[in-house]
Amino acid sequence: MAETRVHSFLDFEKPIAELEGKIEELRHLSDEGEISIVDEVERLQSRVNKQLAQTYAKLTAWQKVQVARHPDRPHCSDYINELVTDFTPLAGDRTYAEDRAVIGGMGRLKGRSVIVIGQEKGHDTQSRVKHNFGMARPEGYRKAQRLMDLADRFGLPVITLVDTAGAYPGIGAEERGQAEAIARSIESCLNLKVPMVSLVIGEGGSGGAIAIAVADRILMLEHSVYSVISPEGCASILWRDGDHATEAANALKLTAQDLMALEVIDEIVAEPVGAAHRHRSVTIRAAGEAISKNLAELIGVDGAVLRKQRREKFLKMGEAPGL
Amino acid sequence: MNWINNYVRPKIRSLVGVKSDVPENLWMQCPSCEQMLFHRDLRENRNVCRNCGHHMRLPARERLEILFDGGSFTEIELPENVTDPLKFRDRKRYSDRLRDSRSTTGRTDAIIVAHGEIGGHKTVIAVFDFSFMGGSMGIAVGNGIVAGAQLAVLQDAAFVVVPSSGGARMQEGILSLMQMPRTTIAVQQVKEAGLPYIVLLADPTTGGVSASFAMLGDIALAEPGTIVGFAGARVIEETIREKLPEGFQRAEYLLDHGMIDMVVPRHDLAATLGRIIDLVRCKERGADGVSLNQGGDAAFGDSNDGSAPASD
Ligand SMILES: [Zn+2]
Numbered sequence: 263m264a265e266t267r268v269h270s271f272l273d274f275e276k277p278i279a280e281l282e283g284k285i286e287e288l289r290h291l292s293d294e295g296e297i298s299i300v301d302e303v304e305r306l307q308s309r310v311n312k313q314l315a316q317t318y319a320k321l322t323a324w325q326k327v328q329v330a331r332h333p334d335r336p337h338c339s340d341y342i343n344e345l346v347t348d349f350t351p352l353a354g355d356r357t358y359a360e361d362r363a364v365i366g367g368m369g370r371l372k373g374r375s376v377i378v379i380g381q382e383k384g385h386d387t388q389s390r391v392k393h394n395f396g397m398a399r400p401e402g403y404r405k406a407q408r409l410m411d412l413a414d415r416f417g418l419p420v421i422t423l424v425d426t427a428g429a430y431p432g433i434g435a436e437e438r439g440q441a442e443a444i445a446r447s448i449e450s451c452l453n454l455k456v457p458m459v460s461l462v463i464g465e466g467g468s469g470g471a472i473a474i475a476v477a478d479r480i481l482m483l484e485h486s487v488y489s490v491i492s493p494e495g496c497a498s499i500l501w502r503d504g505d506h507a508t509e510a511a512n513a514l515k516l517t518a519q520d521l522m523a524l525e526v527i528d529e530i531v532a533e534p535v536g537a538a539h540r541h542r543s544v545t546i547r548a549a550g551e552a553i554s555k556n557l558a559e560l561i562g563v564d565g566a567v568l569r570k571q572r573r574e575k576f577l578k579m580g581e582a583p584g585l
Numbered sequence: 586m587n588w589i590n591n592y593v594r595p596k597i598r599s600l601v602g603v604k605s606d607v608p609e610n611l612w613m614q615c616p617s618c619e620q621m622l623f624h625r626d627l628r629e630n631r632n633v634c635r636n637c638g639h640h641m642r643l644p645a646r647e648r649l650e651i652l653f654d655g656g657s658f659t660e661i662e663l664p665e666n667v668t669d670p671l672k673f674r675d676r677k678r679y680s681d682r683l684r685d686s687r688s689t690t691g692r693t694d695a696i697i698v699a700h701g702e703i704g705g706h707k708t709v710i711a712v713f714d715f716s717f718m719g720g721s722m723g724i725a726v727g728n729g730i731v732a733g734a735q736l737a738v739l740q741d742a743a744f745v746v747v748p749s750s751g752g753a754r755m756q757e758g759i760l761s762l763m764q765m766p767r768t769t770i771a772v773q774q775v776k777e778a779g780l781p782y783i784v785l786l787a788d789p790t791t792g793g794v795s796a797s798f799a800m801l802g803d804i805a806l807a808e809p810g811t812i813v814g815f816a817g818a819r820v821i822e823e824t825i826r827e828k829l830p831e832g833f834q835r836a837e838y839l840l841d842h843g844m845i846d847m848v849v850p851r852h853d854l855a856a857t858l859g860r861i862i863d864l865v866r867c868k869e870r871g872a873d874g875v876s877l878n879q880g881g882d883a884a885f886g887d888s889n890d891g892s893a894p895a896s897d
Binding site for chain 1: 666667670671673674675676723724727728731753755756757758759760761762763764765766767769770771773791792793795796797798799800801813814815816817820821824825827829830833834842843844
C-alpha cells in the first residue's frame with residue numbers, strides 16, 4: 263500500500279483511483295460497524311497493487327512526463343528536509359536579488375558537509391508563487407554559481423537536484439541576461455574541482471536544467487524526464503499543434519531509460535511501484551543512497567583530475583559509439 | 586590533438602562557388618523601410634539596405650569573405666558524426682529534413698569552420714548557416730565549435746564565432762542539449778590557451794546557443810538589429826501576457842542592458858575585429874606601426890601550419 267495518500271490522479275490512473283475509492287468507501291462503512299471488510303479490502307488492495315505494477319511497468323513517454331510533473335511528487339525541499347542534516351540555506355546572487363526558484367545551502371549528507379542546489383517548484387499555491395513554479399531567473403543561476411564557487415573554495419562536494427519546467431521566460435529575466443547566467447552556470451559546473459553529483463528528481467527542462475547539471479555523475483529517478491524542450495513546445499513548433507505532445511514526448515526520447523540508452527546519464531534510481539508521489543520517503547531515501555554511493559566513489563579524487571574527467575565526459579557527448 | 590590528423594584535411598575551394606539562383610535584375614523590398622531595392626545592389630552592399638541601413642541576414646560563406654583579409658580563407662572539413670541518433674520523426678522524418686537542407690545548401694550541417702587572417706593575425710572563424718534548419722545546434726554544430734576551438738589552439742590563432750541560430754536542434758533531443766556544455770568546454774580551451782575568443786552575434790542568437798558559448802566571449806559584438814536572447818519573444822508574450830517593449834532583445838537593447846560590448850555595422854566588422862585582435866595579440870607597436878612583440882607573435886611569426894589560403 264502507498265505510504266502517501268494520493269490526492270490527484272493522472273488520467274491513466276483512473277482504474278486505480280476507482281479501486282482506491284471503493285476501499286475508502288468500505289472503510290467508511292466498516293467504521294459505522296455495518297460489515298466486516300477485511301477480506302474485501304485485502305482483495306481490492308491486491309488488485310490495486312497489480313494494476314499499479316502493470317501500469318507503471320509500461321508507462322509511455324507522455325505518461326512519464328505527467329508523473330514527473332505530479333503535484334504530489336516530492337520536490338527539492340522534501341529531499342533536503344529528509345536527507346540533509348544541519349541544512350543552512352544560503353540566499354542571494356549578491357548582484358540583484360534572491361531567486362527562490364533555486365534553493366541551496368550547506369548541510370550534511372550522512373555526516374559529510376556538502377553544498378546542495380536545486381530548483382523548488384512548491385507544493386501549494388502560496389509556495390508555488392514564492393518559488394516561481396521552479397522557473398529560475400538569472401539571479402537563480404547566479405546564486406548557483408556563487409554556491410559552486412563557495413563549494414570549490416571550501417572543498418565541499420556539490421549535489422544538485424533538478425526539477426524545473428525551464429528557465430523563466432520574462433522581460434526582466436532577458437534584460438538581466440538569462441542566457442549569460444545559464445552559460446556561466448554551466449561554466450561554473452565545469453570548473454569545479456570538487457565532486458559534483460546531479461539527480462533529476464522530476465522535470466529536467468532544457469537549458470534551465472542543464473545549467474546546474476553538468477556533473478561528474480548524472481542520475482535520474484526512474485520516472486523523471488529530461489529534455490531539450492517540453493513535449494508541448496516541441497509539438498507546437500514541429501507539428502504546429504500542441505495537441506501532439508504525446509507524439510513529441512515519444513520522439514524526443516526524454517525518459518530516464520532513453521537517456522541511459524543514449525549514454526547521457528550514469529544511473530537510474532528506481533522508484534517504488536506506483537512512483538514517488540505514492541512513496542515519498544522510500545523514494546527520497548533511495549535517492550539519498552544513490553547520491554551517497556556516487557559521491558563516495560568521487561571523494562578523494564584529485565580536483566584537477568575530476569575537472570579533466572568531467573570535461574572529457576561532456577566533450578564526448580554525442581560521439582558515443584552506442585548511437 | 587590527434588583529431589587534426591583524423592579529420593581536418595585542408596581543402597581548397599573556390600570563392601565563387603555557389604551562385605545565387607536569384608536573377609540579378611530582381612527587385613526586393615527592404616523589410617524595414619519598405620524601399621524597393623535592386624537585388625544586385627543589395628548583394629553588393631552585403632545585404633545592408635542602402636536607404637535605411639537595415640541589416641538583412643548574410644549567407645555564411647559571404648560572412649567569411651567579408652571578415653577574412655582579402656576574402657581569403659581555408660575551410661576545414663568537419664569530423665563526421667552520427668546523423669539522426671534518435672530516429673526522430675515529426676510530420677516529417679528528421680533524416681528527410683536533413684537531406685533536403687543538405688541538397689538546398691550544399692552543406693552537411695549548419696556550421697562552417699575556416700581559418701585565415703584578420704588584420705594580419707591568424708584567426709579561426711566558425712560561422713553558422715541560418716539557412717540550414719535555422720542554424721540549429723545539434724551534434725554536427727557542436728563538432729564544428731569543438732574543431733574550430735581546437736584548431737585555434739593548434740594554430741595559436743584567435744577564435745571568432747558568428748552564431749546565427751534559433752537554438753538547440755530539437756530533432757536530436759537531449760544530445761543537442763548536451764552540446765551546450767560541450768561547446769562551453771571548447772571555448773574554455775581557447776581561453777586557457779591565452780587566445781582571444783570573440784563572439785560576433787548575428788541575427789538571431791537565441792535558446793541553447795545563446796545560453797552557452799555565444800554568451801561567453803571575451804568580447805561580444807553584435808550587428809545592428811540582431812535578435813539576441815534566451816526565450817523566444819512569442820513564448821515570453823504568451824507567458825506574461827504583456828506587450829514587449831520596443832526594441833526588445835535587439836542588439837542595441839542588449840548594449841543598453843550591459844550584455845554586449847558594441848553594436849558594429851557590417852561594413853565595419855572586419856576593421857573592428859582586426860583592431861581588437863591586434864590590440865590583444867600585438868602588445869607593443871613602434872611609431873612606424875611595426876610590431877615590437879618579442880617572438881611568439883602569432884600574426885607576424887612563421888605560420889608553418891602547412892595550410893594554403895583559399896584564393897589569391
Ligand atoms: Zn531599408
